Amino acid sequence: DAMVIQNPRYQVTQFGKPVTLSCSQTLNHNVMYWYQQKSSQAPKLLFHYYDKDFNNEADTPDNFQSRRPNTSFCFLDIRSPGLGDAAMYLCATSTDPDQPQHFGDGTRLSIL
């Protein structure tokens, strides 16, 4: 089935050690999003790609970067994770920014 797949589901890293989360999609959607969701909170948009155009949210820390090498894949890089970056990270896709988004099951990131 067409899906949004996030790997790994659980990721543990050390304080300050770079970490990369991955997302792939078989939906061939133009738009890919990365959200951060902390416990008992709504998802917070970090950035999105519309095709190759990168759109960063104004309040996304510089510590967070993203890459989209092709339509199917998108990566979230956290250069120097702090304890406050422990969260669920959700990837989503859509055909167009105004259309419904399809979410992956997320990667839960823990920082030691």
Next chain:
Amino acid sequence: AQSVTQLGSHVSVSEGALVLLRCNYSSSVPPYLFWYVQYPNQGLQLLLKYTTGATLVKGINGFEAEFKKSETSFHLTKPSAHMSDAAEYFCAVSDRNKLVFGAGTILRVKS
């Protein structure tokens, strides 16, 4: 900017009872509105959406929502709650090419 307010961070209903989850939005333009459900340790799943046309929107799992422009509301309902409906529900509005989510409502279903 658009915003969404979900009244009640927690709602508890008995199995078989009516489910009503409230959502109010602010928007300067006709909004696109969405309800998503999130089960523990999973991503968000679209329940239903309103873009244009019929104001009563039917979604998956027996849920529906009614867009009321005069009340700026998009409340989610289900006539009869099932244990499997226990989850967190997010209302969202489309704003300048991104979704703005409400804070979420956790639905508890009592047997």
